[in-house]
Amino acid sequence: MKKLQTSQLPARSTRCLMGFGLATLALQAAHAVENGSPITPPGVYDFGAGLMPPPTEFGTVGVRAAATRASDLRDNAGQRSAATPNLKVNSYSMAYIRMTEHRVGSARYGWGGVVPVLDMSMNLSVPTPVGPVGLSGKNQALGDVQLIPVILQWVHNPGLFSNFQLAAQLPTGSYDKNRLINAGTNHATLSPSWAFSWIQPGGFEVSSWFQLNFNQRNKDTNYRSGTEYEHDFAVGQHFGPWTAGLGGYLYQQISDDVAPGLSNGNRSRALALGPALTYFQPGSGLPLVSMHIYRETQARNRTQGTSAAIRLGWSF
DSSP: OEEEETTOOOTTOHHHHHHHHHHHHHHHHHOOSGGGSOSSOSOOOBTBTTOOOOOOSSOEEEEEEEEEEEEEEEOTTSOBOSSEEEEEEEEEEEEEEEEEEEEETTEEEEEEEEEEEEEEEEEEEEOOTTOOEEEEEEEEEEOOOEEEEEEEEEEEETTEEEEEEEEEEOSOSOOOTTSSSOSOOSSOEEEEEEEEEEEOTTSEEEEEEEEEEEEOEETTTTEEOOOEEEEEEEEEEEETTEEEEEEEEEEEEOSOOBOTTOSOOOOOEEEEEEEEEEEOOTTSSOOEEEEEEEEEEEEESEEEEEEEEEEEEEEO
16 A cells, blocks of 8 residues: 655656545545544533633633544445544643633623644545555644633522633644644634533533534635534533533534535534543642543544543632
8 A cells, every 4th residue: 555645745656646636535525624623622521511610819720631543434424434544633732711700791701711732643545546545644733722702601590500602713733734634724713602510409410512613714725614513511420529420522514614626515523422520629629620531423524433531620
Protein backbone atom coordinates (compact mmCIF):
# COMPACT_ATOMS: atom_id res chain seq x y z
CA MET A 1 0.00 0.00 0.00
CA LYS A 2 1.35 3.43 -0.94
CA LYS A 3 1.79 5.85 1.96
CA LEU A 4 1.48 9.55 1.12
CA GLN A 5 1.97 12.56 3.34
CA THR A 6 -0.66 15.01 2.08
CA SER A 7 1.86 17.86 2.14
CA GLN A 8 4.48 15.89 0.13
CA LEU A 9 2.84 14.36 -2.94
CA PRO A 10 5.36 12.67 -5.26
CA ALA A 11 5.04 14.41 -8.63
CA ARG A 12 6.98 11.77 -10.55
CA SER A 13 4.19 9.22 -10.73
CA THR A 14 0.96 9.86 -12.64
CA ARG A 15 -0.40 6.55 -11.31
CA CYS A 16 0.31 7.60 -7.75
CA LEU A 17 -1.28 11.03 -8.25
CA MET A 18 -4.38 9.43 -9.75
CA GLY A 19 -4.66 7.16 -6.73
CA PHE A 20 -4.28 10.08 -4.35
CA GLY A 21 -6.96 12.07 -6.15
CA LEU A 22 -9.41 9.17 -5.98
CA ALA A 23 -8.56 8.60 -2.32
CA THR A 24 -9.18 12.26 -1.50
CA LEU A 25 -12.54 12.19 -3.28
CA ALA A 26 -13.51 9.04 -1.36
CA LEU A 27 -12.61 10.70 1.93
CA GLN A 28 -14.62 13.83 1.12
CA ALA A 29 -17.64 11.74 0.11
CA ALA A 30 -17.65 9.99 3.48
CA HIS A 31 -17.29 13.14 5.57
CA ALA A 32 -19.61 16.00 6.40
CA VAL A 33 -18.27 19.05 8.21
CA GLU A 34 -14.81 20.03 6.98
CA ASN A 35 -12.11 17.63 8.23
CA GLY A 36 -14.86 15.22 9.31
CA SER A 37 -15.18 16.09 12.98
CA PRO A 38 -17.38 18.39 15.10
CA ILE A 39 -16.09 21.96 15.34
CA THR A 40 -16.45 21.95 19.13
CA PRO A 41 -16.16 18.63 20.98
CA PRO A 42 -19.40 17.02 22.20
CA GLY A 43 -19.46 15.10 25.47
CA VAL A 44 -17.80 17.79 27.61
CA TYR A 45 -20.67 18.05 30.11
CA ASP A 46 -22.41 15.37 32.15
CA PHE A 47 -23.61 15.69 35.77
CA GLY A 48 -24.04 19.24 36.99
CA ALA A 49 -24.29 20.71 33.49
CA GLY A 50 -26.79 23.31 34.66
CA LEU A 51 -24.65 24.57 37.53
CA MET A 52 -21.92 27.18 37.32
CA PRO A 53 -19.42 27.65 40.18
CA PRO A 54 -20.25 30.25 42.84
CA PRO A 55 -18.74 33.74 42.81
CA THR A 56 -15.28 33.63 44.41
CA GLU A 57 -12.41 36.09 44.78
CA PHE A 58 -10.25 34.61 42.02
CA GLY A 59 -12.68 32.50 40.00
CA THR A 60 -12.63 28.83 38.99
CA VAL A 61 -10.00 26.93 37.02
CA GLY A 62 -10.79 23.69 35.24
CA VAL A 63 -8.59 21.23 33.37
CA ARG A 64 -9.75 18.44 31.08
CA ALA A 65 -7.94 15.58 29.36
CA ALA A 66 -9.65 13.43 26.75
CA ALA A 67 -8.61 10.62 24.42
CA THR A 68 -10.52 9.56 21.30
CA ARG A 69 -9.81 6.51 19.15
CA ALA A 70 -11.62 5.53 15.95
CA SER A 71 -10.99 2.84 13.34
CA ASP A 72 -14.37 2.99 11.65
CA LEU A 73 -15.64 5.44 9.01
CA ARG A 74 -19.37 5.51 8.24
CA ASP A 75 -21.04 6.72 5.05
CA ASN A 76 -24.34 8.55 4.49
CA ALA A 77 -26.33 5.34 5.05
CA GLY A 78 -24.45 4.44 8.22
CA GLN A 79 -22.60 1.62 6.48
CA ARG A 80 -18.91 1.04 7.02
CA SER A 81 -16.91 2.90 4.40
CA ALA A 82 -14.36 1.11 2.24
CA ALA A 83 -11.85 3.65 3.54
CA THR A 84 -10.25 2.45 6.78
CA PRO A 85 -9.13 5.13 9.26
CA ASN A 86 -6.89 4.99 12.29
CA LEU A 87 -7.67 8.17 14.21
CA LYS A 88 -6.04 9.15 17.50
CA VAL A 89 -6.84 12.44 19.25
CA ASN A 90 -5.53 13.43 22.67
CA SER A 91 -6.80 16.80 23.89
CA TYR A 92 -5.83 18.86 26.91
CA SER A 93 -7.69 22.04 27.81
CA MET A 94 -7.68 24.65 30.55
CA ALA A 95 -10.81 26.65 31.32
CA TYR A 96 -11.34 29.71 33.46
CA ILE A 97 -14.78 30.83 34.72
CA ARG A 98 -15.43 33.97 36.74
CA MET A 99 -18.93 34.22 38.14
CA THR A 100 -19.76 37.61 39.66
CA GLU A 101 -22.27 39.19 42.01
CA HIS A 102 -23.75 41.18 39.11
CA ARG A 103 -27.30 40.36 38.05
CA VAL A 104 -29.02 40.38 34.68
CA GLY A 105 -32.64 40.16 35.70
CA SER A 106 -32.86 37.11 37.95
CA ALA A 107 -29.66 35.56 36.58
CA ARG A 108 -26.14 35.83 37.97
CA TYR A 109 -23.60 37.04 35.37
CA GLY A 110 -20.20 35.52 34.61
CA TRP A 111 -17.63 35.07 31.85
CA GLY A 112 -14.84 32.67 30.91
CA GLY A 113 -12.62 31.09 28.31
CA VAL A 114 -11.04 27.81 27.20
CA VAL A 115 -7.56 27.14 25.77
CA PRO A 116 -7.08 23.67 24.17
CA VAL A 117 -3.97 21.80 23.04
CA LEU A 118 -4.40 18.82 20.71
CA ASP A 119 -2.21 15.88 19.75
CA MET A 120 -3.79 14.35 16.63
CA SER A 121 -2.87 11.71 14.08
CA MET A 122 -4.75 10.06 11.23
CA ASN A 123 -3.82 7.17 8.93
CA LEU A 124 -6.31 6.34 6.20
CA SER A 125 -6.29 3.42 3.76
CA VAL A 126 -8.48 4.00 0.69
CA PRO A 127 -9.09 1.36 -2.01
CA THR A 128 -8.76 2.75 -5.56
CA PRO A 129 -8.61 1.27 -9.07
CA VAL A 130 -4.81 1.56 -8.91
CA GLY A 131 -4.60 -0.24 -5.56
CA PRO A 132 -4.87 0.80 -1.90
CA VAL A 133 -3.59 4.30 -1.18
CA GLY A 134 -2.56 5.38 2.27
CA LEU A 135 -2.97 8.94 3.54
CA SER A 136 -1.40 10.07 6.79
CA GLY A 137 -1.22 13.27 8.79
CA LYS A 138 -0.57 14.51 12.30
CA ASN A 139 -0.66 17.76 14.22
CA GLN A 140 0.36 18.54 17.79
CA ALA A 141 -0.42 22.17 18.51
CA LEU A 142 -2.64 24.80 20.09
CA GLY A 143 -6.29 24.49 19.09
CA ASP A 144 -8.89 27.21 18.64
CA VAL A 145 -9.31 29.39 21.73
CA GLN A 146 -12.87 29.86 22.96
CA LEU A 147 -14.04 33.08 24.63
CA ILE A 148 -17.24 33.10 26.69
CA PRO A 149 -18.25 36.74 27.29
CA VAL A 150 -21.73 35.85 28.58
CA ILE A 151 -22.67 33.29 31.21
CA LEU A 152 -26.06 33.60 32.93
CA GLN A 153 -26.90 31.31 35.86
CA TRP A 154 -30.40 30.78 37.27
CA VAL A 155 -31.40 28.96 40.46
CA HIS A 156 -35.09 28.28 39.96
CA ASN A 157 -35.52 26.38 43.22
CA PRO A 158 -33.21 24.32 45.49
CA GLY A 159 -33.23 21.41 43.04
CA LEU A 160 -33.44 23.06 39.61
CA PHE A 161 -30.62 25.01 37.99
CA SER A 162 -30.04 26.32 34.47
CA ASN A 163 -27.57 28.48 32.59
CA PHE A 164 -27.10 30.17 29.24
CA GLN A 165 -23.73 30.72 27.59
CA LEU A 166 -22.64 32.57 24.47
CA ALA A 167 -19.23 31.46 23.25
CA ALA A 168 -17.07 32.53 20.31
CA GLN A 169 -14.40 30.15 19.01
CA LEU A 170 -11.55 32.01 17.31
CA PRO A 171 -9.29 30.63 14.54
CA THR A 172 -6.13 30.62 16.68
CA GLY A 173 -5.23 26.96 16.19
CA SER A 174 -2.58 25.44 13.97
CA TYR A 175 -3.90 24.97 10.41
CA ASP A 176 -2.55 23.98 6.99
CA LYS A 177 -5.00 23.20 4.21
CA ASN A 178 -2.60 20.55 2.87
CA ARG A 179 -2.65 18.56 6.12
CA LEU A 180 -5.03 15.63 6.51
CA ILE A 181 -5.84 16.63 10.10
CA ASN A 182 -5.60 19.98 11.90
CA ALA A 183 -5.74 21.24 15.48
CA GLY A 184 -7.39 24.43 14.22
CA THR A 185 -10.40 24.99 11.97
CA ASN A 186 -9.26 28.26 10.31
CA HIS A 187 -12.65 29.89 10.85
CA ALA A 188 -14.69 31.44 13.65
CA THR A 189 -17.69 29.74 15.27
CA LEU A 190 -20.47 31.27 17.37
CA SER A 191 -21.98 28.85 19.90
CA PRO A 192 -25.01 29.69 22.06
CA SER A 193 -25.93 27.03 24.62
CA TRP A 194 -28.44 26.32 27.37
CA ALA A 195 -28.19 23.71 30.11
CA PHE A 196 -30.16 22.48 33.10
CA SER A 197 -29.71 20.17 36.09
CA TRP A 198 -32.65 18.76 38.04
CA ILE A 199 -31.72 17.08 41.33
CA GLN A 200 -34.51 15.51 43.35
CA PRO A 201 -34.44 15.42 47.17
CA GLY A 202 -33.65 11.68 47.01
CA GLY A 203 -30.53 12.37 44.91
CA PHE A 204 -31.75 11.38 41.44
CA GLU A 205 -30.29 13.75 38.81
CA VAL A 206 -31.09 14.57 35.19
CA SER A 207 -28.75 17.00 33.41
CA SER A 208 -28.60 18.18 29.80
CA TRP A 209 -26.60 20.62 27.71
CA PHE A 210 -27.88 21.92 24.34
CA GLN A 211 -25.64 23.83 21.92
CA LEU A 212 -25.68 25.13 18.34
CA ASN A 213 -22.52 25.87 16.34
CA PHE A 214 -22.82 28.52 13.63
CA ASN A 215 -19.69 28.17 11.53
CA GLN A 216 -18.03 30.78 9.36
CA ARG A 217 -16.25 30.10 6.06
CA ASN A 218 -12.71 28.76 5.89
CA LYS A 219 -11.02 31.42 3.74
CA ASP A 220 -8.24 29.06 2.57
CA THR A 221 -10.58 26.40 1.19
CA ASN A 222 -13.80 28.39 0.68
CA TYR A 223 -15.55 25.66 2.70
CA ARG A 224 -18.34 26.45 5.14
CA SER A 225 -19.41 23.67 7.49
CA GLY A 226 -23.12 23.38 8.22
CA THR A 227 -24.75 24.28 11.53
CA GLU A 228 -24.21 21.65 14.24
CA TYR A 229 -26.46 20.63 17.11
CA GLU A 230 -24.91 19.09 20.23
CA HIS A 231 -26.78 17.60 23.17
CA ASP A 232 -24.80 16.29 26.16
CA PHE A 233 -26.75 14.46 28.86
CA ALA A 234 -26.43 12.42 32.05
CA VAL A 235 -28.86 10.53 34.28
CA GLY A 236 -27.77 9.15 37.63
CA GLN A 237 -27.97 8.91 41.40
CA HIS A 238 -26.13 10.82 44.13
CA PHE A 239 -24.45 8.76 46.89
CA GLY A 240 -22.88 11.21 49.32
CA PRO A 241 -20.22 13.13 47.33
CA TRP A 242 -20.47 10.66 44.42
CA THR A 243 -22.83 10.70 41.43
CA ALA A 244 -22.94 7.66 39.16
CA GLY A 245 -25.00 6.80 36.12
CA LEU A 246 -25.27 6.93 32.35
CA GLY A 247 -24.08 9.79 30.18
CA GLY A 248 -23.58 10.52 26.53
CA TYR A 249 -24.22 12.90 23.67
CA LEU A 250 -26.15 13.33 20.45
CA TYR A 251 -24.31 15.13 17.67
CA GLN A 252 -26.28 16.12 14.56
CA GLN A 253 -25.45 18.43 11.67
CA ILE A 254 -28.69 20.27 10.85
CA SER A 255 -27.68 22.10 7.66
CA ASP A 256 -25.52 21.20 4.68
CA ASP A 257 -21.90 22.09 4.12
CA VAL A 258 -21.27 24.59 1.32
CA ALA A 259 -18.12 24.32 -0.79
CA PRO A 260 -16.97 24.56 -4.42
CA GLY A 261 -17.74 21.32 -6.27
CA LEU A 262 -19.79 19.90 -3.39
CA SER A 263 -22.99 18.60 -4.96
CA ASN A 264 -24.67 17.79 -1.64
CA GLY A 265 -23.59 18.52 1.90
CA ASN A 266 -24.15 15.14 3.51
CA ARG A 267 -24.85 15.76 7.17
CA SER A 268 -22.93 13.99 9.92
CA ARG A 269 -24.27 12.64 13.19
CA ALA A 270 -23.43 10.31 16.07
CA LEU A 271 -24.92 9.05 19.31
CA ALA A 272 -22.65 8.14 22.22
CA LEU A 273 -23.43 6.39 25.51
CA GLY A 274 -21.43 5.16 28.47
CA PRO A 275 -20.81 5.24 32.23
CA ALA A 276 -20.27 8.60 33.96
CA LEU A 277 -18.99 9.30 37.47
CA THR A 278 -18.55 12.55 39.42
CA TYR A 279 -17.04 13.35 42.83
CA PHE A 280 -17.73 16.67 44.56
CA GLN A 281 -17.51 17.39 48.28
CA PRO A 282 -17.95 21.12 49.07
CA GLY A 283 -15.72 22.31 51.90
CA SER A 284 -13.30 19.38 51.61
CA GLY A 285 -10.62 21.32 49.74
CA LEU A 286 -10.66 18.64 47.03
CA PRO A 287 -11.44 19.47 43.41
CA LEU A 288 -14.55 18.46 41.55
CA VAL A 289 -13.69 15.33 39.56
CA SER A 290 -15.79 14.13 36.63
CA MET A 291 -15.05 11.24 34.28
CA HIS A 292 -16.74 9.17 31.60
CA ILE A 293 -16.17 6.64 28.82
CA TYR A 294 -18.43 6.93 25.77
CA ARG A 295 -18.87 4.61 22.81
CA GLU A 296 -20.30 6.09 19.62
CA THR A 297 -22.98 4.43 17.52
CA GLN A 298 -25.33 5.34 14.64
CA ALA A 299 -22.63 7.50 13.03
CA ARG A 300 -23.20 9.03 9.59
CA ASN A 301 -20.59 10.70 7.37
CA ARG A 302 -17.89 10.63 10.05
CA THR A 303 -15.68 8.37 12.08
CA GLN A 304 -17.19 6.23 14.83
CA GLY A 305 -15.12 5.46 17.91
CA THR A 306 -14.63 5.60 21.67
CA SER A 307 -13.69 8.52 23.91
CA ALA A 308 -12.66 8.80 27.55
CA ALA A 309 -12.36 12.04 29.50
CA ILE A 310 -11.54 13.32 32.98
CA ARG A 311 -12.31 16.84 34.17
CA LEU A 312 -11.17 18.61 37.38
CA GLY A 313 -12.22 22.00 38.78
CA TRP A 314 -11.03 24.25 41.59
CA SER A 315 -12.60 27.47 42.89
CA PHE A 316 -10.35 30.06 44.54
